[in-house]
Amino acid sequence: MDLSDARWRKSSRSGSDGGHCVEVATNLPGVVAVRDSKDRGGPALVFSPHEWHAFIGDLKTSHNAP
Numbered sequence: 001m002d003l004s005d006a007r008w009r010k011s012s013r014s015g016s017d018g019g020h021c022v023e024v025a026t027n028l029p030g031v032v033a034v035r036d037s038k039d040r041g042g043p044a045l046v047f048s049p050h051e052w053h054a055f056i057g058d059l060k061t062s063h064n065a066p
Contacts, residue, residue: 001046006033008040 006025021037032052035044047055 001031001033003028003033003044006044008035008037010037 003025005028007027008023008025011022011024023035023037023040025033025035030048032047032049033044034047036042
């Protein structure tokens with residue numbers, strides 16, 4: 001998949017110490033791409049918008065669980 005037009009943004013949850021850095025691109029038609037900001041030339045995961053929203057919803061649910 002060609003991600004050359006992706007506009008990447010760094011997650012607000014990424015650490016300031018250089019670790020746990022995730023970038024997300026939501027500007028591509030029909031997909032959401034995710035990559036490690038420390039390896040920008042490396043692989044990216046690609047999700048459908050539905051899969052991405054389900055993933056984020058699960059993260060929020062598990063983060064708020066006791």
